[in-house]
Amino acid sequence: MADLKVGSGEDIIITSGLGSCVGVTLYNKSTKIGGMAHVMLPEFPANREQGNPAKYADTALDMLLDKLRKKRVNLNRLEAKMAGGAQMFNFSSSNDKMRIGARNIEAVERILQEKGIPILGAEVGENYGRTMELHNATGKVLIKTVKHDDIVL
Template structure:
């Protein structure tokens, strides 16, 4: 049996993987698990994005992985430093759920949908196509992204495991 390396990506965290390693993050509710893949170099990246924009940051030193507008450029920089090419990148996303139903929801309470919209806009800005996504709804997800083949495995209590 071949032992695969698993690289954990925490909340408001990001990392890259190569050589068949697996990127894994848990606890995706309103957060988005954004993945990027260069299929030629087999370089994978994952960001666990918590919030749509760093404009709302209150911390003195911004955690670049926390916001979609800073996490995606940082993830791209790390992948490009390892030899990936932006014109070969493909994206997949999971998460962005609306975990709590509230009547008369204000825009600020739509964190999950806003995270998805913000990630989509950033990818569009870099001209990176989104191959597939499993976003929205009201379920939590755990994802694993394979750096060998770019398969994103999504697990939820309600729907079991699916691959995109």
């Protein structure tokens, strides 16, 4: 959680424990270089000077793009896929703060749209956790869950 990685070639990047968190992959199929971020919250709090920037959608995606740029990846050819953002618990309150999964999905979608990165696949929402694997050799993203069949994005 609250981490990101970049890989290439035969590397497989895996993140597990995607409940309300969102896993985001950015991949360049011509170079077979991609990365994944596991974000926990939509945005870095303005009132906080320190913290793990990989934890937040806005700062994590910027960090991931910077790591890909350093690998000389053409950022204009990136494609995104995402998973997670579940509502893991039922709350009697309709307080927007309790919609963490939905807010994470919305933040990631907004940021990717602003950066002009198309989302080619998503397995988001619902009420169950996921594990996400990015296979850099093919660009395929495998989504595993306990109660549902595996999905390939």
